[in-house]
Amino acid sequence: MSEWVKACGIQKLGKGELFSFDYHDKKLLLTNFKGTIYATDRICTHAEADLSNGILTEEGITCPLHLSIFNLETGMPQNAPAEKPLRTYNVKIEQNEIYVEVV
Numbered sequence: 001m002s003e004w005v006k007a008c009g010i011q012k013l014g015k016g017e018l019f020s021f022d023y024h025d026k027k028l029l030l031t032n033f034k035g036t037i038y039a040t041d042r043i044c045t046h047a048e049a050d051l052s053n054g055i056l057t058e059e060g061i062t063c064p065l066h067l068s069i070f071n072l073e074t075g076m077p078q079n080a081p082a083e084k085p086l087r088t089y090n091v092k093i094e095q096n097e098i099y100v101e102v103v
């Protein structure tokens with residue numbers, strides 16, 4: 001079962017910016033990547049670094065610990081050492097608020 005959760009106002013997530021939020025036990029990351037908003041898990045699948053401390057590059061979000069880069073649309077790592085994808089979530093914008101479909 002899924003639920004649409006209000007994350008933040010669209011004004012908090014300018015182009016190239018990240019926004020962290022928690023919902024129950026989930027640690028989530030919103031990213032404005034090239035003008036599109038993506039939602040993923042925030043904790044790296046390799047060794048649990050917090051991706052909100054990472055850097056956005058042309059390819060996605062770069063983990064601050066061992067530098068794996070994750071594609072924000074698919075969650076797939078683009079390079080080692082991470083092997084497992086990040087979970088990704090649907091996003092919608094209504095009345096200038098960003099909602100994430102948490103499953």
Ligand code: FES
Nearest residue numbers: 044046047063066
């Ligand atoms: S903790 Fe992210 S690549 Fe190792």
